[in-house]
Every structure is written in structure tokens, then in C-alpha cells.
Amino acid sequence: QKEVEQNSGPLSVPEGAIASLNCTYSDRVSQSFFWYRQYSGKSPELIMSIYSNGDKEDGRFTAQLNKASQYVSLLIRDSQPSDSATYLCAGWGLGSQGNLIFGKGTKLSVKP
């Protein structure tokens, strides 16, 4: 299993719908996770971080962490065309280096 894995998409949802982005991780990744949004040609920007089992809400975004099943998800409510971007999931690697490990990202397209 790759350390942090995401479905590359594209995921297409209509405007106003809920977009659900998922990420799974291996035992080599710690349980501190980050979701970044990256617009085409731009750098990643942090949307949310989640460290504890359960849900964390921030505006239209909800991050969910399930440690038993080793997955983390991001829900975007009332999706807008401006949410169209690639979403990167990242977690800290375990071990001496302990660097942030990124998934390849899921491309989201919100259709008006």
C-alpha cells in the first residue's frame, strides 16, 4: 500500500452539491493530517488539519478522520465552481525523518 493514497479523479459534482474527497494511509503515516487545495498553476494552500478521531468543521468544509480504518476525508458542502481544484491529502511520516507525505491529489470539478 502506498503511504498516502487518493483517487486521482476527476470528481465531478453539480453546483450546490456535497463533494466528498477521500484519502487512505498506511501504518507508516502518523495520525496528523492536512488537506491542501491547489488551483492549476498555483501552489498548495492549507484548508484544514485534523489530528483527532472524528469530525472537524470549518465553514463549508468538514474533515473526518477514522483511525481504525485508516482513512481521512474532506467534505465540501454547497460546492461552488470556485472550489474546482486539486485537493492534496498529506500526513506526517513516522520514523527518524518524519516528513510530510503527500498523496497525488484528487481533481474536483464543480459544474454550474
Add this chain to the structure above:
Amino acid sequence: DGGITQSPKYLFRKEGQNVTLSCEQNLNHDAMYWYRQDPGQGLRLIYYSQIVNDFQKGDIAEGYSVSREKKESFPLTVTSAQKNPTAFYLCASSIGQKATRDTQYFGPGTRLTVL
């Protein structure tokens, strides 16, 4: 304004040339990182530095070099030994790498193209 700046935004390199990408931060962060991103790929770590005058190789350090003489600055040199340097280069920083909850923040990136 606190943040991370990278320059130049676009860089063109001829075969056999070394080029240096600049990264500066005024966030008073101890840790700094360099990533490379290729189309359809995730971010791959090139080098990172946790403190001044110290740095470690990441997953793809071959053909690259760095220095960390000041806390604010972490320049990356792409040497002629890097066979396929065309990519989007991202610099990031974080408070310090000791805690696994450390959040990384990214600069705007430099797009390097080999002619």
C-alpha cells in the same frame, strides 16, 4: 506581511547550466523544505532543513544542492547533474519539525523549464 516568497516565478535553463532558486520567509519558522511537482504527480521532497547550517536529503536529492546560512533563506541549486529538471518547484516552511502536528505553508513556486 508575513509569508514565503520565491523567485523567479519562471526560469529557463539551458542544458549544462546550474541555476539557483530563491526562497525567503519572514514567518520566523525554523524548518524549511523544497519539493518538486511534476504533472499528475504528488509533491516529492528534495531537501529539508530543521535549523540553520543543517539540512538533510529528501527522496530525490540527486542533482540538487542547498544551503541554510540564514534562518530566513533556503536557496536551491539545480545542477547540470539533474537530468530532467523541468518541473514546478515549491518551497515550504513550518515552525519546527519536532512535533508531528507541524503545519507546512507553501510559497508561490518557481516553474523551471529546460530549453
